[in-house]
Amino acid sequence: MKIVTADVIVSSPDRNFVTLRITTDEGLTGVGDGTLNGRELAVASYLADHVVPLLIGRDPHRIEDTWQFLYRSAYWRRGPVTMAAIAAVDVALWDIKAKAAGMPLYQLLGGASRTGIMAYGHASGRDTQELFDSIRKHLELGYRSIRVQTSVPGINAVYGVAAQAEAYGGRYDYEPARRTPLPAEEDWDTRAYLRHLPTVFEAVRNEFGPELPLLHDGHHRMTPIQAARLGKDLEPYDLFWLEDCTPAENQEALRLVRQHTTTPLAIGEIFNTVWDYQTLIREQLIDVRSAVTHTGGITAMRKLLDFAAQYQIKSGIHGPTDISPVGMAAALHLDLAIHNFGIQEYMQHGPLTNEVFSQSFTFENGYLHPGDEPGLGVDIDVEAAARFPYQPAYLPFNRLKDGTVHDW
Ligand code: CS2
Ligand code: MG
Secondary structure (H helix, E strand, O other), X not given: OOEEEEEEEEEOOOOOEEEEEEEEOOOOEEEEEOOOOOOHHHHHHHHHHHHHHHHXXXXXXXXXXXXXXXXXXXXXXXXXXXXXXXXXHHHHHHHHHHHHHOOEHHHHOOOOOOOOEEEEEEEEEOOHHHHHHHHHHHHHHOOOEEEEEEOOOOOOOOOOOHHHXXXXXXXXXXXXXXXXXXXXXXXXXXXXHHHXXXXXXXXXXXXXXXXXXXXXXOOOOOOHHHHHHHHHHHHHHOOOEEEOOOOOXXXXXXXXXXXXXXXXXXXXXXXXXXXXXXHHHHOOOOOEEEOOOOOOHHHHHHHHHHHHHOOOOEEEEOOOOOOOHHHHHHHHHHHHHOOOOOEEEOOOOOXXXXXXXXXXXXXXXXXXXXXXXXXXXXXXXXXXXXXXXXXOOEOOEEEOOOOOEEOO
């Protein structure tokens, strides 16, 4: 078999997506997700200008060889643009291989290790009542694990609060990228946040009891010692995880947090190679987390998660709306196959996205399943995608009260 064409499709149904569609001389097609929120066209150009010409004529079955070729022949290693582009190729090739085998992809990854994939949903509110309503809505949708994000008195716009995001031009339940000519400016005050958040978790536990798994995303905004304090303060509320409590370019910073708290820690949605995790995994400084689309695809993620498994670290694959249905399907096949599955983030896409991407995965009683169609079980309708051309959109950023730029 040979690759005859590879098309880069940039579309914006509800939001921007970059999709790679590879076609073989036997008529098989495979799709991969290369969406990098707010920097989509950089990946599209990397693919169209520098990767697609190298794919034509290659044997699509040689996935490992193609991965190594794209990673090493570029010379310039790592980085989100490169690794998202490699991920798009890698996932499309796995899709083709599984279709050629007539099996759902998870079968090629070792078969199912479980019957369903536990997912968490994003509840949020500007106050306790709105947050409780949002949690109830998610429970009614079937979610059995809930991420809790809340407004903070004294701060105008806080990451992850849907109603607040809408007021600032966000769309649907939660989508941080906005179709504005410049990144939106938000405000931040860590002391106010550290005072307020434990009171919110206390209220949620009192209302919903001890069983419900609860999560929270700190979105890289604390220093290590602030993160350590928050982890300690949240211990009574038994979190499933505290995510991205501090920026982790410096992996060693997590030693300090870890020494102070038993709250489980999740890190990795902005990482793109196993090297970003080396200290975190070897020293068991985190418990879970990573992303398929931004980490070089199934091939690289499988190796990363197998490495993590030796240290009893579990997966928690990134699944916000900027992961397309293609990226989500890739995550679900991995989730089902690996032994060290932890939890899967799942935010449902908007209606226009579902017009463009046909999907076979299901969400029932809080559990996801990738379905049993050959391949990934997801495809892109190229004509429908053409109805939704790219629209520039940016993620917001934060400033402190004195005007200093801060992590968002
Ligand atoms: C996130 C994301 O899902 C998450 O946990 O932190 O929503 C993140 O903000 C977006 O992927 C950015 O594009
Ligand atoms: Mg996050």
